[in-house]
Amino acid sequence: MKILLTGGNGMVGRNIRDRAEQGRHELVAPPSRELDLTDAAATESYVAQLKPDMIIHAAGRVGGIQANMAHPVEFLVENLDMGRNIVIAARKAGVPQLINIGSSCMYPRAAPNPLEESAVLTGELEPTNEGYALAKVMTARLCDYVSRSDPHLSYKTLIPCNLFGLHDKFDPAVSHLLPAIIRKVDEAKRTGAGTVEIWGSGEARREFMFASDLADGIWTAVERFDELPATMNMGVGTDHSINDYYAAVARVIGWQGSFTHDLSKPVGMKQKLVSVALQQQFGWMPATPLDEAIAETYAHYRTLEEASKETSK
Ligand SMILES: NC(=O)C1=CN([C@@H]2O[C@H](COP(=O)(O)OP(=O)(O)OC[C@H]3O[C@@H](n4cnc5c(N)ncnc54)[C@H](OP(=O)(O)O)[C@@H]3O)[C@@H](O)[C@H]2O)C=CC1
Numbered sequence: 683m684k685i686l687l688t689g690g691n692g693m694v695g696r697n698i699r700d701r702a703e704q705g706r707h708e709l710v711a712p713p714s715r716e717l718d719l720t721d722a723a724a725t726e727s728y729v730a731q732l733k734p735d736m737i738i739h740a741a742g743r744v745g746g747i748q749a750n751m752a753h754p755v756e757f758l759v760e761n762l763d764m765g766r767n768i769v770i771a772a773r774k775a776g777v778p779q780l781i782n783i784g785s786s787c788m789y790p791r792a793a794p795n796p797l798e799e800s801a802v803l804t805g806e807l808e809p810t811n812e813g814y815a816l817a818k819v820m821t822a823r824l825c826d827y828v829s830r831s832d833p834h835l836s837y838k839t840l841i842p843c844n845l846f847g848l849h850d851k852f853d854p855a856v857s858h859l860l861p862a863i864i865r866k867v868d869e870a871k872r873t874g875a876g877t878v879e880i881w882g883s884g885e886a887r888r889e890f891m892f893a894s895d896l897a898d899g900i901w902t903a904v905e906r907f908d909e910l911p912a913t914m915n916m917g918v919g920t921d922h923s924i925n926d927y928y929a930a931v932a933r934v935i936g937w938q939g940s941f942t943h944d945l946s947k948p949v950g951m952k953q954k955l956v957s958v959a960l961q962q963q964f965g966w967m968p969a970t971p972l973d974e975a976i977a978e979t980y981a982h983y984r985t986l987e988e989a990s991k992e993t994s995k
């Protein structure tokens with residue numbers, strides 16, 4: 683199959699490309715400078731020309747709680763435009779299959795955990811990332827409507843839990859929890875600092891999946907697309923407190939300091955554990971243990987840091 687992958691330079695996209703079985707499919711992954719998905723006309727002509735058999739939509743304006751709070755307009759509008767443009771372009775070109783990557787932020791802030799796919803739109807969203815979540819919900823619904831309107835088109839949505847891994851974003855202005863912890867604890871270890879600050883009480887809970895595992899799940903979804911539900915969570919099935927994640931990274935990196943808590947910082951949803959019932963029925967679960975995934979991500983981070991030191995000499 684000829685597959686168009688959007689977001690191929692991002693964390694999820696890079697992990698999808700790293701796990702692509704050579705030669706099995708033709709994977710076309712244009713960077714945003716080549717295909718700006720917020721440009722409807724450019725997106726339509728690109729897709730019409732390429733005529734892929736499938737699209738995996740993994741592009742987005744993505745960031746942690748602080749980035750979402752700082753730029754709600756951009757998180758709403760850019761993700762809305764990208765989602766609309768790629769789905770409408772696919773429909774116009776008659777692309778038969780599309781996998782849309784959603785996010786666990788789509789769920790209502792007070793929905794019971796574990797979060798089931800049917801809970802989308804049953805309550806108010808989490809204010810700290812509402813704009814992003816609205817765009818995610820709209821794109822998922824648009825996929826549903828297109829699939830229902832044309833029997834030749836099947837556009838499905840995968841809803842991943844929080845992710846981390848190689849090719850993640852470590853800049854504190856945009857990073858999610860785990861890359862932020864890795865950067866802070868690594869810095870404490872190298873500078874000999876005795877404490878690291880945690881945003882909030884650390885009692886909030888999150889579920890994190892290794893992005894390489896998600897990529898394996900997405901390839902499984904590609905190969906068994908017809909068996910895939912219209913909407914399916916992608917999770918690990920267990921969550922941990924923010925404090926637990928800080929302790930896990932300290933353990934992996936080998937730093938024995940202590941933690942302080944800045945209660946003025948935003949904490950977002952209390953819990954965000956997705957149900958893996960549909961995923962287990964589909965027959966896929968992630969394989970990498972948390973400590974091993976943190977260790978691989980840390981090693982990757984250190985390589986990036988050494989490389990950036992070399993170039994700045
Ligand atoms: N990270 C996480 O914790 C989670 C992420 N997700 C979802 O997974 C998907 C990928 O996330 P992630 O890999 O972390 O994000 P990244 O920020 O790492 O990558 C985003 C990608 O989107 C591309 N992109 C951004 N704007 C445009 C544009 N205007 N036109 C074309 N491409 C654009 C970028 O391309 P380029 O580099 O070429 O500019 C980049 O490759 C997103 O849909 C996100 O919502 C879901 C749950 C959790």
Ligand SMILES: C[C@H]1O[C@H](OP(=O)(O)OP(=O)(O)OC[C@H]2O[C@@H](n3cnc4c(=O)[nH]c(N)nc43)[C@H](O)[C@@H]2O)[C@@H](O)[C@@H](O)C1=O
Pocket residue numbers: 744745746747748750785786787811814843844845857858859860862863879880881882886888924947948949950951
């Ligand atoms: C992936 C998904 O999830 C994102 O929402 P989120 O899960 O709230 O994002 P987060 O990973 O940045 O924070 C997780 C928790 O961690 C706590 N926390 C502690 N200390 C740090 C810290 O130093 N940095 C960060 N970022 N968080 C910290 C923080 O207070 C919060 O309680 C959406 O933005 C959106 O991107 C989306 O789709």
